[in-house]
Amino acid sequence: CSMTNxxxxxxxxxxxxxxxxxxxxxxxxxxxxxxxxxxxxxxxSRESVDSLNRLATKDGFLKNI
Structure with missing residues (x-):
């Protein structure tokens, strides 16, 4: 898992x-x-959207949002 390893x-x-x-x-x-x-x-646990946002922000995909 990308979030929890x-x-x-x-x-x-x-x-x-x-x-x-x-x-x-x-x-x-x-x-x-x-x-x-x-x-x-x-x-x-309904944390998938938050986890995906954190990972995408860390990788620079959401820097302009």
Whole structure:
């Protein structure tokens, strides 16, 4: 899990993987992306949106928002 550093086991059917694509100044996809993995515990505890915002902010995706 990107937020907790826990391993996501095969039986964790609530876990999600999200790819965030990078775009250039013209808004075109640059064929690079960052993958975030969130374990089922984070998703079930309704912390997934907050966790994704923290990770994206740390990686610089939300610097202009």
């Amino acid at each position: 826990y391993l996501i086991i095969t039986k964790d059917h609530m876990s999600i993987y999200i790819n965030v694509g990078e775009v250039n100044e013209k808004g075109r996809f640059t064929n690079t992306y960052t993958t975030y993995a969130l374990c089922g515990f984070i998703c079930c």
